[in-house]
Amino acid sequence: MDSTQKTLADFMDLPDLDIMERAVVFNEYMEDIKANHHLQYRRVSMSGSRPIMEVMDPYSGNVEEMIYLASNDYLNLTKHPRTIEAGKQALEKYGTGAGSVPLLGGTLDIHIELEKKIARFKGCQNAILYTSGFGSNVGTLLAMLDEKDVAILDLLDHASIIDGCQRANVEYFRHNNIDSLEKVLKKVQHQYRTKLIAVDGVYSMDGDIAPLDQIVALAKQYGAYVMVDEAHATGVIGKNGRGTPEYFNLEGKVDIVAGTFSKGLGCVGGFIAASDELVELLHYYSRAYMFSTAPTPQVAGSLIAGIDIIETEPELRQKLWDNIHYFRKQLLDLGFNLGRSETAIFPIIIGDDLKVKEMCRMLHERGVYVNPVLYPAVPKRLARVRMSLMSAHTKCQLDYVLDSLESIGKKLGIIKSISDKKVKAV
Numbered sequence: 287m288d289s290t291q292k293t294l295a296d297f298m299d300l301p302d303l304d305i306m307e308r309a310v311v312f313n314e315y316m317e318d319i320k321a322n323h324h325l326q327y328r329r330v331s332m333s334g335s336r337p338i339m340e341v342m343d344p345y346s347g348n349v350e351e352m353i354y355l356a357s358n359d360y361l362n363l364t365k366h367p368r369t370i371e372a373g374k375q376a377l378e379k380y381g382t383g384a385g386s387v388p389l390l391g392g393t394l395d396i397h398i399e400l401e402k403k404i405a406r407f408k409g410c411q412n413a414i415l416y417t418s419g420f421g422s423n424v425g426t427l428l429a430m431l432d433e434k435d436v437a438i439l440d441l442l443d444h445a446s447i448i449d450g451c452q453r454a455n456v457e458y459f460r461h462n463n464i465d466s467l468e469k470v471l472k473k474v475q476h477q478y479r480t481k482l483i484a485v486d487g488v489y490s491m492d493g494d495i496a497p498l499d500q501i502v503a504l505a506k507q508y509g510a511y512v513m514v515d516e517a518h519a520t521g522v523i524g525k526n527g528r529g530t531p532e533y534f535n536l537e538g539k540v541d542i543v544a545g546t547f548s549k550g551l552g553c554v555g556g557f558i559a560a561s562d563e564l565v566e567l568l569h570y571y572s573r574a575y576m577f578s579t580a581p582t583p584q585v586a587g588s589l590i591a592g593i594d595i596i597e598t599e600p601e602l603r604q605k606l607w608d609n610i611h612y613f614r615k616q617l618l619d620l621g622f623n624l625g626r627s628e629t630a631i632f633p634i635i636i637g638d639d640l641k642v643k644e645m646c647r648m649l650h651e652r653g654v655y656v657n658p659v660l661y662p663a664v665p666k667r668l669a670r671v672r673m674s675l676m677s678a679h680t681k682c683q684l685d686y687v688l689d690s691l692e693s694i695g696k697k698l699g700i701i702k703s704i705s706d707k708k709v710k711a712v
């Protein structure tokens with residue numbers, strides 16, 4: 287099979303094949319991807335997330351050091367001595383697991399401490415914990431909305447928000463487009479019991495920020511509630527790293543602040559911060575919470591330390607932003623299309639699946655770890671290489687990546703060579 291002519295979408299639904307037959311055909315496609323050295327997914331890290339990561343090369347089997355530009359560990363809290371020590375202490379004190387679901391004995395005092403800490407950090411009355419960010423969005427939305435309600439979603443919302451709205455009516459508005467949102471609100475304003483606008487604070491594939499101030503104002507006007515997913519905003523935006531509501535001076539004014547503990551906070555798990563009343567309702571109606579064992583003590587311990595670090599070590603965020611400003615300027619000067627990115631997430635939009643795969647292959651060969659984002663995850667014309675920065679990346683590492691991007695970009699005709707630019711200028 288020639289994988290260069292196909293995409294994942296081609297194997298989503300093969301009407302004549304049962305699931306096992308479909309798996310066989312899909313594996314033939316994956317074999318060809320691997321033969322072309324286009325397989326960039328599930329590369330195995332031998333060291334964990336850090337700027338220079340040890341990676342098992344999927345082709346040679348050798349362990350190589352690579353500059354890692356695909357982590358959501360924005361502040362490098364996965365390796366911070368305080369998160370590690372706090373995790374160790376919780377592990378020693380409580381053991382490896384919580385032992386039960388939260389309602390039936392699995393709630394530890396360290397979980398309550400974390401709930402209070404994340405709620406205060408997010409400017410909300412209370413918070414509920416989940417074992418993943420995906421689970422917290424799905425579990426909360428499924429508990430809150432059904433066929434009498436409407437979810438109003440940005441077209442680029444995260445999959446976990448979309449999946450959580452399966453019981454509800456769903457209306458989409460154009461990405462970050464306030465006029466489009468208002469049109470939807472006008473249409474639905476008298477039709478449904480609960481109207482909930484749910485957006486990402488920072489979009490995971492584009493790195494741009496939702497205009498939350500305008501969204502909250504419109505929601506008020508039309509009697510809707512607002513939920514913001516802070517996965518890529520926590521620790522990154524806002525003066526104190528508290529995320530999108532802080533960035534827009536809206537702390538305490540957003541109905542539901544969702545988030546994950548897996549990115550800027552360097553662990554795993556998710557939370558919903560909201561009013562005391564809503565959190566109490568979720569304790570008894572959110573199935574992903576009620577029927578799933580509470581987070582491990584080690585994670586809770588590390589997260590309490592992680593929130594402290596965000597509050598007391600602003601230099602980590604400053605360093606991240608120094609890197610963002612530097613990298614962004616250099617990439618734009620080179621002529622790359624970064625879309626609307628404003629944060630630590632850098633899409634290089636190329637609009638050609640094969641060129642994206644080739645660019646990722648060449649970067650891999652030079653020891654630079656990035657991810658391809660292809661159709662159907664994004665429309666074909668927006669296929670891209672996605673990179674993300676951490677505060678611990680050094681200038682020297684970023685310069686090496688920039689040099690590599692420049693020469694590969696020219697080779698693939700993604701950016702113009704200097705001689706092309708001169709010809710145009712003449």
Ligand SMILES: Cc1ncc(COP(=O)(O)O)c(C=O)c1O
Pocket residue numbers: 418419420421423444446486490515517518546547548554555556
């Ligand atoms: C915007 C957004 N929301 C939710 C999630 C899910 O979080 P988690 O990885 O903690 O399950 C992610 C990413 O993984 C995300 O990018």
